[in-house]
Each structure stands twice: as C-alpha cells, then as structure tokens.
Amino acid sequence: xxxxxxxxxxxxxxxxxxxxxIRTGDNTFRFEGKVCANRIGLVNYTQNMVSVxxxxxxxxxxxxxxxxxxxxxxxxxRWLVDIDTPEDAQLNVPDxxxxxxxxxxxxxxxxxxxxxxxxxxxxxxxxxxPILSILGRSLGKIxxxxxxRLTPSKIPRLIGKKGSMVNMILKETGCSIIIGQNGRVLIxxxxxEQEMQAVSVIEKIDKEAHISxxxxxxxxxxxxxxxxxx
Amino acid sequence: xxxxxxxxKKKFERYDGREATELRPITIESGVLPNADxxxxxxxxxxxxxxxxxxxxxxHPKRLAKPNMATVRCRYHMAPFSVDPRRSPAPSRRDNEIxxxxxxxxxxxxxxxxxxxxxxxxYAEIIQADGGTRxxxxxxxxxxLVDAGIPMRDLVASCAAGKMDDNLILDLGxxxxxxxxxxxxxxxxxxxxxxxxxxxxxxxxxxxxxSCVNMAIDGCNQIYEIQREALKKKYGLDEQPQEEN
Amino acid sequence: MSGIGxxxxxxxxxxxxxxxxxxxxxGRSLTDHRExxxxxxxxxxxxxxxxxxxxxxxxxxxxxxxxxxxFEDTPDKGVLICNAxxxxxAHPTFEPGPPPEKAIELARVVDRGLRSAEILELEKxxxxxxxxxxxxxxxLYVINYDGNLIDCSAIGALAALKNAKYPxxxxxxxxxxxxxxxxxxxxxxxxxxxxxxxxxxxxxVDPSADEEExxxxxxxxxxxxxxxxxxxxxxGSEGFTVExxxxxxxxxxxxxAEYRKHL
Numbered sequence: 138x139x140x141x142x143x144x145x146x147x148x149x150x151x152x153x154x155x156x157x158x159i160r161t162g163d164n165t166f167r168f169e170g171k172v173c174a175n176r177i178g179l180v181n182y183t184q185n186m187v188s189v190x191x192x193x194x195x196x197x198x199x200x201x202x203x204x205x206x207x208x209x210x211x212x213x214x215r216w217l218v219d220i221d222t223p224e225d226a227q228l229n230v231p232d233x234x235x236x237x238x239x240x241x242x243x244x245x246x247x248x249x250x251x252x253x254x255x256x257x258x259x260x261x262x263x264x265x266x267p268i269l270s271i272l273g274r275s276l277g278k279i280x281x282x283x284x285x286r287l288t289p290s291k292i293p294r295l296i297g298k299k300g301s302m303v304n305m306i307l308k309e310t311g312c313s314i315i316i317g318q319n320g321r322v323l324i325x326x327x328x329x330e331q332e333m334q335a336v337s338v339i340e341k342i343d344k345e346a347h348i349s350x351x352x353x354x355x356x357x358x359x360x361x362x363x364x365x366x367x
Numbered sequence: 368x369x370x371x372x373x374x375x376k377k378k379f380e381r382y383d384g385r386e387a388t389e390l391r392p393i394t395i396e397s398g399v400l401p402n403a404d405x406x407x408x409x410x411x412x413x414x415x416x417x418x419x420x421x422x423x424x425x426x427h428p429k430r431l432a433k434p435n436m437a438t439v440r441c442r443y444h445m446a447p448f449s450v451d452p453r454r455s456p457a458p459s460r461r462d463n464e465i466x467x468x469x470x471x472x473x474x475x476x477x478x479x480x481x482x483x484x485x486x487x488x489x490y491a492e493i494i495q496a497d498g499g500t501r502x503x504x505x506x507x508x509x510x511x512l513v514d515a516g517i518p519m520r521d522l523v524a525s526c527a528a529g530k531m532d533d534n535l536i537l538d539l540g541x542x543x544x545x546x547x548x549x550x551x552x553x554x555x556x557x558x559x560x561x562x563x564x565x566x567x568x569x570x571x572x573x574x575x576x577x578s579c580v581n582m583a584i585d586g587c588n589q590i591y592e593i594q595r596e597a598l599k600k601k602y603g604l605d606e607q608p609q610e611e612n
Numbered sequence: 613m614s615g616i617g618x619x620x621x622x623x624x625x626x627x628x629x630x631x632x633x634x635x636x637x638x639g640r641s642l643t644d645h646r647e648x649x650x651x652x653x654x655x656x657x658x659x660x661x662x663x664x665x666x667x668x669x670x671x672x673x674x675x676x677x678x679x680x681x682x683f684e685d686t687p688d689k690g691v692l693i694c695n696a697x698x699x700x701x702a703h704p705t706f707e708p709g710p711p712p713e714k715a716i717e718l719a720r721v722v723d724r725g726l727r728s729a730e731i732l733e734l735e736k737x738x739x740x741x742x743x744x745x746x747x748x749x750x751x752l753y754v755i756n757y758d759g760n761l762i763d764c765s766a767i768g769a770l771a772a773l774k775n776a777k778y779p780x781x782x783x784x785x786x787x788x789x790x791x792x793x794x795x796x797x798x799x800x801x802x803x804x805x806x807x808x809x810x811x812x813x814x815x816x817v818d819p820s821a822d823e824e825e826x827x828x829x830x831x832x833x834x835x836x837x838x839x840x841x842x843x844x845x846x847x848g849s850e851g852f853t854v855e856x857x858x859x860x861x862x863x864x865x866x867x868x869a870e871y872r873k874h875l
Contacts, residue, residue, distance in 0.1 A: 151556070176519075177598055191516060195516050223423035223424055223484075251620055281625075284623075329633060348603075400756055401756055402756055415655070424704075446674060446697070447749065448749070451676075490708065492753070
C-alpha cells in the first residue's frame with residue numbers, strides 16, 4: 138500500500154496515484170487495485186483519501202450551486218438557460234415568479250432571450266439537466282455590470298477560505314462581484330478603472346491558482362495596481 | 368538503434384539521415400487557442416498541426432445524441448496549402464477515413480459514459496503535412512483533450528513503423544510513406560498497455576509485422592514522455608524531477 | 613456554448629456605457645488597434661506563408677504558386693484566386709463544412725483589395741499565352757476569431773505575397789518545365805484594409821468579436837501605400853453620413869500606415 142507521488146505533484150490522466158485500499162476522491166478512478174488520475178491536476182493525499190485537484194475541468198453542476206447564465210430560448214412554461222454545462226439548464230415559471238403558470242403570463246416580459254440571471258441550481262432531473270430557481274434574495278435578472286469567465290476549477294481559489302480572497306478584492310477595488318460556480322463572474326464598479334483592476338486581479342488568480350503563496354501575491358498585486366493608477 | 372547488417376551492400380540511409388529507429392524531432396505545446404475548451408499544437412518533422420477540442424457540449428441534432436454516453440466527433444482537415452501541389456479544401460474520402468480512425472484511437476481513453484447525450488468535438492487542422500499526419504493528430508488531440516479537462520483513462524500516443532528498402536523503420540516521413548514497402552500506424556495507451564489503433568498498408572512477413580508493432584510501441588512510449596512534458600509546461604512545472612514510471 | 617447568435621443585453625449595455633466615456637472594454641481608445649504580430653515564410657512547402665495575430669484574432673495565410681490554364685477572357689494573364697476557410701477550432705459557434713456567407717465575404721473583400729491595387733502584374737505571370745499561366749492561390753485560414761478578420765487577413769495576404777518565392781518555369785518546345793531556380797514574387801502598391809464599426813454613432817477601429825456582435829454598421833476601406841482608396845465594403849443595418857465617411861477615410865489612412873509598420 139503506497140502513495141506513488143509526493144503531495145501536490147502534478148499528475149496526468151493514467152498516472153497511478155496509489156496502490157492498495159484507500160478512499161477515492163475527485164478526479165480519480167479505480168483500476169485493477171490501483172487508484173489513477175483521470176484529469177490533469179495536483180495530487181492530494183490525506184490520511185484516508187486520495188484525490189486530484191484538477192487544473193482543467195468543465196463545470197460539474199451540483200444542487201445548491203450559485204450560477205450565472207444567459208437566457209437562450211423561451212419554451213412553453215419555461216426558459217432555457219446557458220450555464221456552460223453540456224446540457225442547457227431549465228428555469229420553470231413557478232421558480233421565477235412564485236406563482237403557478239397561467240396562460241396570460243407574457244414570458245418575455247419577465248425574462249427575455251439575451252437576459253442574464255443569477256440563479257441557484259435547485260435540482261438535477263433524471264437526465265442530469267440542471268433545474269434552476271431565481272426565487273430568493275440576490276437572485277434574479279442582472280441589469281448592470283459585465284461578465285468574465287474563468288476555469289470553473291479555479292473558482293474555489295477566487296472565493297478563498299470563507300470568502301477571504303474575494304472579500305479582499307471587493308475591499309481594495311470597491312467593485313461588487315458575484316461569483317458563479319460555473320466559472321462566470323459578474324463585476325460592477327463605480328468607475329471603469331476599478332472594474333479593470335478587478336479584471337486584472339481575477340485574471341491573475343485564474344492563471345496562478347495552482348502556485349502556492351497566491352494570497353500574498355494577490356495582496357501585493359492589488360497594492361501595485363492601485364499605486365500605478367495614482 | 369539497428370543499422371542494416373548487410374555489410375556487402377550500401378549502408379541503409381534514410382532520406383533525412385535518421386537512424387532506422389529514430390523519431391523525427393517532435394515539439395508539442397498545449398493550450399494554444401484562446402477560444403477552444405482545449406487545444407494543442409504539434410510539429411513532428413515538417414508536419415505542423417493544430418487541434419482544438421470543444422465539449423462536452425450540447426449535441427445538435429438532438430436525435431443523433433446517444434442516451435448513455437457522449438458522442439466523440441473527430442474531424443481531420445487539411446489546409447489547401449498544406450501539401451504540394453495545393454489541394455482543394457473540400458474533404459476527401461481519405462480525410463473522412465482518417466477522421467474515423469482518430470475516433471477509434473481516442474475514444475477508448477475517454478470516460479464517455481460521464482456525459483450522456485452530449486458531444487465532444489475534436490478538430491484537427493493540418494497546416495503542413497509531411498507523412499504520418501494521422502499519428503501526429505492523435506498525439507496532439509490527446510493533449511488537447513486533457514487541456515479541455517475531459518476525464519480520461521490514459522494518454523494516447525501514436526506513431527507508425529514500416530519498411531523501406533527491406534529495412535524496418537520507425538516514424539515514416541512523406542517520402543517513405545510514398546516510396547516504402549509498408550506503413551503500419553499504431554496508437555497506444557502506455558499505462559494501460561493497450562493498442563487503440565492499428566492499420567497496415569503494404570506487405571511484410573509475420574515476423575516483420577510483430578517487429579514493426581513493437582518498434583511502434585517503443586516510439587509511442589517516447590512520445591508519451593513528450594506529451595507529459597507539454598502538459599506540464601503550461602503550468603510552469605515541467606522542470607520537476609521525473610517520477611518513476 | 614449554445615447561445616448562438618444571441619446578443620447579451622448586458623453586454624450591449626456595458627459596451628455602450630464604456631464607449632460613451634471614450635474607451636473600450638479592453639481599455640483601448642476608440643481608434644486604437646490591438647497588438648499585432650506577424651510571422652512570415654514559416655511553411656517549407658508553401659511558396660509564401662504568413663501568420664498574423666491581431667489581438668486574439670489569428671489567421672494563417674498560405675500562398676501557393678502553380679501552373680494552370682488562363683481564363684478565356686484573359687488568355688495572357690496569370691490568375692490570382694483568394695479563398696477563406698472558417699475552421700471550427702476558431703470559435704465554438706463555427707461548424708465544420710463549406711465556407712459560410714461571412715467566409716465568402718472575407719475572401720471577396722480581401723481579393724478585391726488585392727486585385728484593385730493590381731498587387732501582382734498578372735501579364736508577367738504568363739508562360740504560354742492562351743495555354744499555360746501561373747496560378748497564385750491565396751488561402752486565408754482562420755485559426756481563432758475575436759473580431760476583425762478582414763484587417764488581419766489583409767495584413768497576412770500582403771505579408772505572405774511579399775515574401776513569396778516561386779520556381780522559375782522554362783518554356784521549351786511548347787512545354788513548360790520547372791527549374792530549380794527561385795524567383796521573388798513581385799508585389800506592387802501593397803494594399804491594406806482598415807475596418808471600423810459604428811456603435812451609438814461612435815466610430816470604433818479594429819472591432820473585437822463582442823463589438824462586432826453589438827455594432828450598428830461596419831465599413832472597411834482598403835488603401836495602397838500611396839493612400840489611394842482601392843476597395844470599400846459596408847455592411848450592417850445602419851447608415852453612414854457623408855461627414856462620417858470623410859472621417860472614416862481619414863482614420864483609415866492613419867491606421868493603414870500603422871499596420872504597415874509591422875510588415
């Protein structure tokens with residue numbers, strides 16, 4: 138029974154991470170008594186589990202996730218929403234206006250094709266299609282700001298422990314930032330300057346999320362770009 | 368590195384001076400295209416190929432989607448200026464066959480069951496061709512798939528072995544493809560020790576065939592190391608000490 | 613990404629707001645172009661080649677020179693043909709298949725720019741009048757799309773042609789023979805295209821994909837190195853006033869000179 142790599146080594150699909158019995162975590166699979174990586178990432182050994190922190194991965198939708206999406210189609214009684222999943226998500230009328238569907242409801246008046254929403258995944262149907270809801274505080278149609286995209290696997294780093302990273306960015310740039318688990322981030326600042334500062338910090342996090350010491354580097358970076366703008 | 372043992376005849380020389388079991392120079396770069404979910408660029412000899420991967424994503428038309436797994440769609444396409452003389456950009460029957468062959472080579476390595484009803488699209492664009500383009504495409508496509516974050520069982524490495532002037536050779540260039548006696552492209556998953564693609568063109572004895580397949584697998588193992596380095600390089604981690612295989 | 617052809621309202625609104633301040637989403641001024649990279653003669657099997665990056669837009673141009681039969685109405689002139697391919701790797705919404713309308717427009721606009729400027733002296737490319745002439749193919753291969761394919765492709769076409777070398781053909785006893793010698797392709801007037809879009813009555817140079825998505829109209833002016841206008845192409849649902857057109861031509865002239873520095 139042994140670990141075949143050092144903790145936080147970079148591994149690629151097919152690499153044998155562990156031989157013997159151990160719990161398997163994210164981005165691994167079991168094969169002939171061995172645990173292997175199925176994505177490129179950093180291997181993570183804990184006392185009783187081996188997993189891989191993926192450097193590249195698509196968004197894996199889970200119930201409870203906060204996501205940002207665009208309305209792409211209107212069907213009878215529901216909207217289809219693009220949230221960068223293999224299948225488009227669905228938002229049913231009762232999950233948008235807290236009352237059952239009536240035939241006199243004009244759906245485009247509530248949400249039209251091209252609108253952007255912040256929503257929560259409330260369910261995954263039998264086929265794995267995400268079901269959304271915009272009932273709830275701070276959910277709903279977005280009227281201001283613009284969207285950025287990151288690799289979904291970097292989102293936890295952007296949020297930080299208990300929101301520490303994103304709060305630091307909020308404080309230093311004065312922008313409002315909404316983070317979707319699907320790798321989409323909505324930014325709205327009072328000045329264009331502030332917004333561009335937020336963009337450049339988030340781009341840095343996307344690029345360097347896997348290199349340790351990120352928090353300090355980001356702190357330094359925020360200081361530098363604010364001084365440059367003086 | 369086996370040289371011809373026939374000391375009475377002229378020593379066997381390949382068109383570019385390589386040893387019989389020597390690969391052409393290969394470089395691979397991952398994550399080269401801003402808009403693709405995953406991408407890679409490969410130079411293998413004079414071959415220059417860029418591969419873009421999109422997916423898993425919605426499959427259109429929906430009625431062709433498979434209920435239990437993703438559909439892997441590969442497309443091998445040559446730029447008009449990739450060969451001499453210029454060729455039409457319209458797909459030929461050979462292009463269609465190679466597109467299919469790419470899928471056979473790559474699909475066994477992909478966890479397609481994870482993404483029912485969706486599509487994984489692999490597009491190979493041949494910017495310049497110089498023999499062994501299908502093997503070069505598979506090498507780059509593997510890196511592009513990993514770059515896209517698509518879960519895989521193993522990497523897929525590929526190269527061809529063959530026969531020229533009665534000598535068994537590895538990694539045929541364009542001249543050897545055209546003038547040689549046999550061309551045997553192989554794709555291989557190194558960790559799982561499984562061949563996912565095997566084709567043959569020409570004539571060899573049974574022993575020669577076996578030797579060629581072994582030679583090709585040896586070449587694939589070398590290429591596997593290059594693919595790994597290419598993937599690591601994107602994160603600035605390619606100087607890490609080599610772990611035991 | 614399945615939102616094909618759907619303009620995000622939020623995007624439209626934000627771009628308008630930012631343009632009203634005289635800047636664009638990436639911090640450029642309304643008349644700044646993006647960073648340009650030009651690489652030439654890197655394809656060993658092509659007579660000419662160029663790769664151009666204009667911001668994130670990337671086009672590879674291949675020039676192939678061969679022999680063929682001339683057109684009936686110009687029996688003693690060589691032939692120049694432009695073709696464009698939108699490869700599916702360039703954007704998630706590009707599908708494999710024959711060139712779509714926009715690809716054909718791209719090829720024709722670049723072609724007209726080259727032809728109107730008489731970039732090649734086609735009479736000098738004749739080998740046997742009425743029978744065998746040189747055929748020059750310029751293939752525009754779009755590798756990544758982030759707006760303004762026309763300017764990017766025009767720079768690439770000019771760069772590839774300028775650096776092209778083709779085999780000398782000898783005519784012997786009514787037959788054409790290829791020799792081992794190489795000629796430089798002679799290129800005249802050096803046309804370049806400059807594209808602008810109109811958003812909320814502002815003229816914006818070198819549009820990104822997002823800006824093209826929300827534009828009201830678009831115009832391309834091709835100029836040669838002596839500042840002569842060779843081609844004009846206007847698309848989009850809104851119009852340009854005569855005053856605006858004068859501004860357009862002046863801006864185009866400035867920008868073409870800036871593009872030229874990279875060749």
